[in-house]
Amino acid sequence: MNNKIIDILKKVIASLLVIVILISFWQIVEDNVNQIREENKETSLEYFIPSPKSIMYSFVADFNIIQNAILSTLIKAIPGFIVGVFLAILMAILYIIIPSFRNATFGIAYALNSFPLVGLAPIIILMFGQGSFLSIMFVVMLVSYFPMLITLDGALNQTPREYIELMKINKATKFKTLIYARIPLAMPQFFVSLRLSIPSSIVGAIIGEWMGASEGIGRLMILSVYQMEAGRLYACMFAVAIICATTAILIEYISRKVLFWNNTK
Amino acid sequence: MEIKNLSLTYNASTINEVNVFNNINFDVYRNETLAIIGPSGCGKSSLIRIISGLVEKTSGSIILNGKDDFKNSFFGYVDQGSILMPNLNVFNNILLPFKIRKIKFNKCNIENILDIIGLKEATNMYPYQLSGGMKQRVAIARELVLHPEVLLLDEPFSDLDEMIREKLQKELFQIKKTINQTILIVTHNIEEAVFLADRIIIMSNKPSYLKSIINVKLMRSDKKEEYDIIKNVRKILYE
Numbered sequence: 190m191n192n193k194i195i196d197i198l199k200k201v202i203a204s205l206l207v208i209v210i211l212i213s214f215w216q217i218v219e220d221n222v223n224q225i226r227e228e229n230k231e232t233s234l235e236y237f238i239p240s241p242k243s244i245m246y247s248f249v250a251d252f253n254i255i256q257n258a259i260l261s262t263l264i265k266a267i268p269g270f271i272v273g274v275f276l277a278i279l280m281a282i283l284y285i286i287i288p289s290f291r292n293a294t295f296g297i298a299y300a301l302n303s304f305p306l307v308g309l310a311p312i313i314i315l316m317f318g319q320g321s322f323l324s325i326m327f328v329v330m331l332v333s334y335f336p337m338l339i340t341l342d343g344a345l346n347q348t349p350r351e352y353i354e355l356m357k358i359n360k361a362t363k364f365k366t367l368i369y370a371r372i373p374l375a376m377p378q379f380f381v382s383l384r385l386s387i388p389s390s391i392v393g394a395i396i397g398e399w400m401g402a403s404e405g406i407g408r409l410m411i412l413s414v415y416q417m418e419a420g421r422l423y424a425c426m427f428a429v430a431i432i433c434a435t436t437a438i439l440i441e442y443i444s445r446k447v448l449f450w451n452n453t454k
Numbered sequence: 455m456e457i458k459n460l461s462l463t464y465n466a467s468t469i470n471e472v473n474v475f476n477n478i479n480f481d482v483y484r485n486e487t488l489a490i491i492g493p494s495g496c497g498k499s500s501l502i503r504i505i506s507g508l509v510e511k512t513s514g515s516i517i518l519n520g521k522d523d524f525k526n527s528f529f530g531y532v533d534q535g536s537i538l539m540p541n542l543n544v545f546n547n548i549l550l551p552f553k554i555r556k557i558k559f560n561k562c563n564i565e566n567i568l569d570i571i572g573l574k575e576a577t578n579m580y581p582y583q584l585s586g587g588m589k590q591r592v593a594i595a596r597e598l599v600l601h602p603e604v605l606l607l608d609e610p611f612s613d614l615d616e617m618i619r620e621k622l623q624k625e626l627f628q629i630k631k632t633i634n635q636t637i638l639i640v641t642h643n644i645e646e647a648v649f650l651a652d653r654i655i656i657m658s659n660k661p662s663y664l665k666s667i668i669n670v671k672l673m674r675s676d677k678k679e680e681y682d683i684i685k686n687v688r689k690i691l692y693e
Contacts, residue, residue, distance in 0.1 A: 351537045359554040373541040452582035
């Protein structure tokens with residue numbers, strides 16, 4: 190076994206160990222607190238903060254419901270995420286090619302980004318209808334668009350002077366400087382932003398569904414709260430965490446393959 | 455190439471005005487190596503950057519082959535940073551100017567240059583796999599392959615350790631003999647200047663002027679020892 194695999198295994202085992210310790214601690218504390226509450230004839234804590242055992246039980250028992258809800262959310266979130274990232278890339282490129290366009294609109298982009306998402310909800314509902322496919326997609330697009338635009342704009346504008354001079358010496362146009370220097374050197378930051386955008390876009394989709402969707406993981410979470418199904422609520426969160434972590438690992442893997450040349454160690 | 459009355463002033467006519475140099479005049483002959491030395495901050499690098507087109511001159515003119523408009527001419531420029539695109543391998547880094555300028559390239563020419571600089575084995579390697587010396591050789595090769603009118607070198611070996619620097623100096627000396635390239639090199643190292651150059655320009659402190667031009671080639675043909683030439687240059691530089 191080579192050293193690389195041993196290093197990865199070490200990291201995985203260390204992470205699993207921390208998770209097991211935390212979950213065991215949670216279970217022990219919860220069991221003890223519940224025992225005391227039972228002796229005092231108080232309501233079990235399971236109704237408010239379920240134990241890891243109850244969460245796993247709900248996760249297994251409601252697996253099909255959670256799976257369908259997650260799929261329904263992803264069907265809306267993925268197109269929104271792709272459109273948001275694509276628009277951000279397009280806008281960042283336009284900002285480099287036409288600086289006056291950047292000067293005219295970047296302030297507006299910042300101002301729009303500072304609007305709280307929940308505050309925008311009524312406007313989005315009016316525009317696309319309550320809980321519709323388009324309204325959720327629009328929320329996800331907004332959530333992924335601005336951070337990606339701001340990161341890319343920074344990355345494309347922070348190309349080290351020496352590389353710009355290399356292009357200038359070779360009489361490169363703005364477009365060629367963008368293709369041969371700015372974009373390749375901005376790629377590491379693009380992948381970091383991509384990895385960070387995924388959890389926030391799923392959160393965006395969930396918030397979108399809270400506005401009144403008829404299906405999806407956000408809807409299931411709200412239902413679980415109303416039905417006092419704390420175990421299922423936590424199981425939904427657990428499922429969302431698994432999706433986010435898996436996607437982040439996938440993006441990390443792709444970025445390592447694409448950016449093999451970015452050996453900063 | 456003729457440099458005529460070249461002057462550089464930063465922030466001209468403002469409170470922060472900095473007069474870097476005034477009325478610099480010299481010629482660069484075809485296929486010669488001309489070194490520029492001078493105290494720190496005297497504007498050696500600015501001078502070479504003006505010639506490369508990276509910095510705007512305040513006044514004066516640069517005449518190449520009798521014309522002061524040389525938009526279609528190519529100057530190779532290498533500084534101490536050995537700037538290579540990290541996402542491209544050695545071959546594609548050397549190919550980069552051809553792609554940017556949309557010039558047809560001859561694979562044999564590139565392979566020939568790689569052979570001259572001793573990097574034929576490293577053709578498919580990426581910059582992160584190269585040492586500082588190798589990177590600098592690739593940067594020089596990338597400029598040489600386009601046969602520039604003048605190869606401008608701005609302290610190209612100053613970031614390298616002593617051993618690598620000496621090795622590269624010898625290699626550059628060999629390249630210059632092999633391909634007859636006009637080279638203008640800025641350095642703060644007197645020994646390097648004497649070893650590589652046919653003539654040396656000595657600049658004064660800021661606001662600098664041209665103190666002296668020493669013909670090293672002539673001194674060598676007069677059987678003057680390298681040590682004496684260095685002593686001579688040092689005397690003029692520090693007086």
